[in-house]
Amino acid sequence: MKKVSLLQTALAVSVLVLACSPAFCGSLDTFKGEKGVLKISGGTAHIPVMKDAAQQVMAANPGIQITIAGGGSGVGIKQVGEGLVDIGNTGRKPTGDEIARYNLKLFQWAVDGVAPVVNPKNKVKKLTKTQLMDIFAGKIDNWKALGGTDRKINLYTRDEASGTREVFWEKGLDKGAISPSAHVVVSNGAMKTAVAQDPYGIGYVSVGHIDRTVAPVALDGVVPTIETVRKGTYKIARGLFSNTKGEPAGLKKKFLDFLYTPDGMKIIEKHGFIPVR
Amino acid sequence: MKNLREQAAERAFLLSALASCAITAGILVFMVLMGLPLLREGGFLALLLNSWEPYRGAFGVLPMVAGTLAISLLSLLVAFPLSLGCSFLTSGIAPKPLRGPLRRIIELMTGIPTVIYGFVGIFLLVPLIREFFRHGSGMCVLTAALVLGVMISPTMTLFFCDAFDRIPSSYLKAADALGAGRAQKLIHVMLPTAKKGILNGVILALGRAVGDTLIALMLAGNSARVPESVMDPARTLTAHIALVIAADYESPEFRSIFTCGVVLYLSTMVMTFLVRYLARRGEGNI
Numbered sequence: 001m002k003k004v005s006l007l008q009t010a011l012a013v014s015v016l017v018l019a020c021s022p023a024f025c026g027s028l029d030t031f032k033g034e035k036g037v038l039k040i041s042g043g044t045a046h047i048p049v050m051k052d053a054a055q056q057v058m059a060a061n062p063g064i065q066i067t068i069a070g071g072g073s074g075v076g077i078k079q080v081g082e083g084l085v086d087i088g089n090t091g092r093k094p095t096g097d098e099i100a101r102y103n104l105k106l107f108q109w110a111v112d113g114v115a116p117v118v119n120p121k122n123k124v125k126k127l128t129k130t131q132l133m134d135i136f137a138g139k140i141d142n143w144k145a146l147g148g149t150d151r152k153i154n155l156y157t158r159d160e161a162s163g164t165r166e167v168f169w170e171k172g173l174d175k176g177a178i179s180p181s182a183h184v185v186v187s188n189g190a191m192k193t194a195v196a197q198d199p200y201g202i203g204y205v206s207v208g209h210i211d212r213t214v215a216p217v218a219l220d221g222v223v224p225t226i227e228t229v230r231k232g233t234y235k236i237a238r239g240l241f242s243n244t245k246g247e248p249a250g251l252k253k254k255f256l257d258f259l260y261t262p263d264g265m266k267i268i269e270k271h272g273f274i275p276v277r
Numbered sequence: 278m279k280n281l282r283e284q285a286a287e288r289a290f291l292l293s294a295l296a297s298c299a300i301t302a303g304i305l306v307f308m309v310l311m312g313l314p315l316l317r318e319g320g321f322l323a324l325l326l327n328s329w330e331p332y333r334g335a336f337g338v339l340p341m342v343a344g345t346l347a348i349s350l351l352s353l354l355v356a357f358p359l360s361l362g363c364s365f366l367t368s369g370i371a372p373k374p375l376r377g378p379l380r381r382i383i384e385l386m387t388g389i390p391t392v393i394y395g396f397v398g399i400f401l402l403v404p405l406i407r408e409f410f411r412h413g414s415g416m417c418v419l420t421a422a423l424v425l426g427v428m429i430s431p432t433m434t435l436f437f438c439d440a441f442d443r444i445p446s447s448y449l450k451a452a453d454a455l456g457a458g459r460a461q462k463l464i465h466v467m468l469p470t471a472k473k474g475i476l477n478g479v480i481l482a483l484g485r486a487v488g489d490t491l492i493a494l495m496l497a498g499n500s501a502r503v504p505e506s507v508m509d510p511a512r513t514l515t516a517h518i519a520l521v522i523a524a525d526y527e528s529p530e531f532r533s534i535f536t537c538g539v540v541l542y543l544s545t546m547v548m549t550f551l552v553r554y555l556a557r558r559g560e561g562n563i
Contacts, residue, residue, distance in 0.1 A: 154414035159520045160331065160530050180330065180340070183416055183510050184499035184520060197404065198414050 027261035028060040030254050035063035038251050042069075042076015042089035043163055044187035045112060045206035046240055048271045050089070053258060056267070064251065070187050074161030077102070080245050086252050090241045091163030091206070103246050108239040109259040110273035113207035114168045115224035115236070117192075117214040119199045124148040126218045132172065135202060138179030143200060155182035156194050156203030164188060167238040168204045172219075208272030230274050240273060305542055312535030324536045329501040329517075336533040342540060343503040344511030348421050348493055349486035351507065355426025356433055356482060361475075363430070364437030365463055380438065386431035395495035398424040403496065412508045416498035419507040425492050429482040436481065440474020441467055473556065480552050484545055490515035514541050 040050055047070060054066035071079070073090035080088025081102030091112070094104055116132060118124060124146045127135070134140045135153060144150040157178050158165035169175060183201075185191050188209045195203045196213035207224050210216050216224045219234070228234035242259070244252055258264045265275035309316075316324065327337020367379045398420060407415030444467060452462045468475070490513075493499075498510025499520060512520070514537045521534045 151411070152413060177332070180328070180502040181500045181510065183414060184501070184512070186494075186520065194414075194416075197399075198407070200407075201414060 027263040031061045038066045039085040040087045041085045043091040044070040046089040072161030073163030110240040113229035116217040120215045137177045151200045154201040157182040171236045308538040341517045345513040351422035352425035356430040360430045360433035363434040368441040421497035433478045433482040436478025440471035
């Protein structure tokens with residue numbers, strides 16, 4: 001008996017969702033009649049927005065299929081350049097060399113910050129920039145020196161292809177050294193999991209990815225939030241880009257345009273980024 | 278006189294054998310060629326013995342070689358006693374009706390995807406190790422080796438079981454007749470006669486440990502530094518390839534992973550030849 005009722009609820013909910021979603025998505029009208037597959041890969045900070053947008057597009061237009069993969073900014077550029085995907089995301093501006101080599105067209109649709117994060121249990125939630133640099137260089141290696149518990153600091157950093165790492169290294173660490181003893185994780189999501197699991201860890205994630213599982217660290221008195229990034233008081237910021245090879249057309253163009261519509265911006269805002277107007 | 282069909286089949290098999298040989302050799306040639314620009318600059322040995330600091334232009338893979346060795350050898354240390362005990366139970370001590378089901382379970386275990394072991398490791402073992410030793414993050418050589426040891430032990434166990442099962446029952450009966458206990462029988466009769474099978478199992482398990490990517494990637498912490506203790510994080514060659522493969526094609530980082538490929542390729546080749554050699558030398562044994 002209970003099983004049946006559960007199934008019924010599920011059915012009712014799905015019918016409701018299917019029935020309602022086209023109704024409140026006026027910006028999705030352009031997709032009408034479109035069919036085909038859209039492949040997206042690259043930056044891992046982009047994934048929540050991409051997923052949400054893709055879901056809305058696909059729910060309204062069953063003929064469209066959108067796949068989303070991670071890999072990091074390096075992968076995004078490589079795969080879009082080689083024609084393996086339609087849209088390659090980057091959490092940094094592609095270099096002039098990359099743009100020229102692959103004839104990339106850039107679409108910046110959001111501004112994002114990169115924030116140092118610690119475990120919520122950690123008492124240390126304020127650092128100066130010099131302290132941050134010393135921590136990542138391995139010069140400060142115990143939380144006690146910063147007013148925390150007497151435990152070794154576990155550093156977490158990202159892999160070579162990460163745009164988040166590049167921005168953090170450039171603007172947060174002033175291109176200073178990152179200790180080779182730092183742990184390496186492969187996505188913004190994995191970084192969050194790692195720091196959420198490790199009470200003595202410190203890492204960095206996209207501001208949009210901060211939730212209650214990790215705590216942002218105030219840098220020189222400025223807490224990294226959407227507000228401080230928007231105002232420009234928090235300095236470690238970057239653009240979120242979606243790149244295509246050559247001028248986009250058809251489904252590619254429509255999907256990118258969707259990110260600039262009010263509905264698209266709502267999605268971007270919902271996931272903690274600042275939409276570009 | 279062979280008929281036409283038989284000849285055609287022979288040709289087809291020859292062709293497929295040649296193709297697989299050519300692919301194997303081709304992969305090595307391809308990796309050396311792709312790594313050539315970097316090899317020319319620094320030399321293979323220099324690359325092998327240098328440290329990994331991309332910002333300073335150092336693309337050596339020594340930390341990864343050390344990490345691979347540390348993790349895989351330690352995992353053997355974990356897996357060997359485990360497998361020996363398991364195989365002795367399934368083909369020696371356990372009552373006959375239990376042996377079949379036990380073996381089936383072990384066979385099932387060889388098929389579990391490594392990512393499952395990784396998951397269990399990251400959520401159960403990592404916090405345990407971190408709090409038990411109160412050192413580091415819990416993602417370290419020891420954690421990876423423990424999980425890897427559990428992962429490779431079913432393979433090893435099956436090899437050991439097969440070797441034990443091939444021991445002529447007359448040997449065992451003779452030992453029984455002389456009044457040998459179970460432990461005595463294991464140490465003095467079963468281990469020496471099954472030496473070759475045990476060695477094969479160990480070497481193949483080592484190959485699996487060296488070749489596995491995901492467990493080390495998830496559990497060892499991936500620091501590109503030679504680990505100083507088992508509590509330090511480390512990066513294996515396979516994890517290194519997985520981490521760097523996303524980098525720009527033209528970058529020296531990307532080129533360097535071909536060095537890793539060559540090292541991995543050669544080391545597994547050496548291992549395979551070692552198995553063959555030992556198998557031939559021990560022909561008389563079981």
